[in-house]
Amino acid sequence: xxxxxxxxxxxxxxxxxxxxxxxxxxxxxxxxxxxxxxxxxxxxxxxxxxxxxxxxxxxxxxxxxxxxxxxxxxxxxxxxxxxxxxxxxxxxxxxxxxxxxxxxxxxxxxxxxxxxxxxxxxxxxxxxxxxxxxxxxxxxxxxxxxxxxxxxxxxxxxxxxxxxxxxxxxxxxxxxxxxxxxxxxxxxxxxxxxxxxxxxxxxxxxxxxxxxxxxxxxxxxxxxxxxxxxxxxxxxxxxxxxxxxxxxxxxxxxxxxxxxxxxxxxx
Numbered sequence: 639x640x641x642x643x644x645x646x647x648x649x650x651x652x653x654x655x656x657x658x659x660x661x662x663x664x665x666x667x668x669x670x671x672x673x674x675x676x677x678x679x680x681x682x683x684x685x686x687x688x689x690x691x692x693x694x695x696x697x698x699x700x701x702x703x704x705x706x707x708x709x710x711x712x713x714x715x716x717x718x719x720x721x722x723x724x725x726x727x728x729x730x731x732x733x734x735x736x737x738x739x740x741x742x743x744x745x746x747x748x749x750x751x752x753x754x755x756x757x758x759x760x761x762x763x764x765x766x767x768x769x770x771x772x773x774x775x776x777x778x779x780x781x782x783x784x785x786x787x788x789x790x791x792x793x794x795x796x797x798x799x800x801x802x803x804x805x806x807x808x809x810x811x812x813x814x815x816x817x818x819x820x821x822x823x824x825x826x827x828x829x830x831x832x833x834x835x836x837x838x839x840x841x842x843x844x845x846x847x848x849x850x851x852x853x854x855x856x857x858x859x860x861x862x863x864x865x866x867x868x869x870x871x872x873x874x875x876x877x878x879x880x881x882x883x884x885x886x887x888x889x890x891x892x893x894x895x896x897x898x899x900x901x902x903x904x905x
């Protein structure tokens with residue numbers, strides 16, 4: 639049997655503890671290659687670099703092994719690897735483990751999820767892994783359970799390549815998992831995960847600045863039952879299948895009447 643290969647990346651940077659925990663556990667499942675950004679790209683979404691050249695360097699990772707660090711975004715990292723820098727096409731792409739949740743409608747901001755989307759775009763089964771580390775992540779946050787779960791899921795996907803084309807799995811692990819094994823729930827996307835607000839102030843030169851920030855919503859309304867947000871609030875690992883095809887097919891037939899209006903045809 640040919641050697642199986644997993645490509646891993648993240649949006650927290652090549653030295654992030656979640657990346658190293660993920661690499662260690664996935665190494666028990668298959669050969670692992672790391673292509674990760676040289677800095678934090680949280681909330682980068684699917685940003686791609688087309689306006690300037692990118693750099694890729696071999697680097698010694700925190701565990702002493704060799705990986706690759708790039709000057710690009712998480713999506714760039716996956717593209718660089720898949721477009722020719724890897725010697726073999728990977729069987730799986732895993733992005734993470736992100737320091738913080740990626741749930742609900744806010745996943746469209748996520749560089750972690752975006753990297754998995756890039757894998758799916760190239761026809762490779764992909765997983766985005768995130769861990770609830772709280773509002774102020776501790777440097778000693780325990781990524782162990784999330785990494786071990788990622789390895790179990792990866793092993794299953796490699797042995798059972800059943801994900802339909804265009805689908806990635808968005809996985810979120812709740813906080814406080816040290817020493818226990820939470821149940822797993824298949825979920826749908828929830829609504830808003832954060833309440834955003836604007837912080838304003840003056841810099842030392844008297845110029846106004848604006849800082850967009852947000853706090854996680856703590857109340858989970860009844861309609862969120864069965865969502866990723868609900869699962870995390872109830873201490874469950876959430877697995878949400880995400881489709882790159884965002885077409886709302888149920889509206890296509892309902893909106894056909896628009897085609898009869900002059901503005902639609904350009905008359």
